[in-house]
Structure formats: C-alpha cells, structure tokens
Amino acid sequence: MATTDQVKDKASDALINMIDITVKSMSDVVEFGKQQIPEVIHQLLMWEMAKGIIGFSVGVIFAIVTVIFFRKACQWYQEDSSNAPAHIGTAVLLVISSILLIDNIMIIVQIWVAPKLYLLEYAASLIKGGN
Numbered sequence: 001m002a003t004t005d006q007v008k009d010k011a012s013d014a015l016i017n018m019i020d021i022t023v024k025s026m027s028d029v030v031e032f033g034k035q036q037i038p039e040v041i042h043q044l045l046m047w048e049m050a051k052g053i054i055g056f057s058v059g060v061i062f063a064i065v066t067v068i069f070f071r072k073a074c075q076w077y078q079e080d081s082s083n084a085p086a087h088i089g090t091a092v093l094l095v096i097s098s099i100l101l102i103d104n105i106m107i108i109v110q111i112w113v114a115p116k117l118y119l120l121e122y123a124a125s126l127i128k129g130g131n
Helices: 002-079 084-113 115-128
Strands: none
Touching (some): 002 084, 084 115
C-alpha cells in the first residue's frame, strides 16, 4: 500500500508541476502578445495603406491612358465614323480606372480618418472568410 501512495504522490507532484509550467507559459504568451499587438496593428495598417496607394496609382495610370486613348479614338472617329472598337476600349479603360480609383481611395481615406473602424471591418472580413 505504501508504494501506491508514493506513486499517487509522485503523480500528483508531476501533475502540479505540469500545471504550473502551463500557467507560466500561457502568462508569457499573453505578455508577449500585449507587447507585440500594437506593432502588428501598426504594420497591418501601413501595409493596407501601401496597397491602397499602389492601387490608386494604378488607377491614375489607367485614367491617364484612358484620356490619351479617348483623344486618339476621337481622332479615329473623325477619320472613320464606323470605328466602334475604339469607343468600347475607351469605355473598358474608363470602368477599370474608376473602380481602381474609387475602391483604393476609400481604403486610404478610411485608414487615415478611422483606423479603428477599418480594423474592425478587416477583422469582420477575416471572420467571414474574405481577404
């Protein structure tokens, strides 16, 4: 019987030791998270802002190309009034540039004006399975 009690005591000590180690490890993880989360959030906002600026820049380039293409299309139309593909191409470029400009300017403005709201919407989109 004495050996059974000794085994129980050793098992209890080992279990208590494992629980202590687990609690300390969790405490360390929480502390690490508290220290790193502000930096992670800052980097996320800067990354999303950079993506928005790049997308906006691409939209501006598309808009410039659209204006140049529209001028050429007008010249082609004056020369040959049946040149419909030039107008279709202009419309496609205009739609693409508008989408890029509007979508990305909204991201940039939201991060600049209301970063906490942006983070909430970003988290909601992650939960829904977007992004």
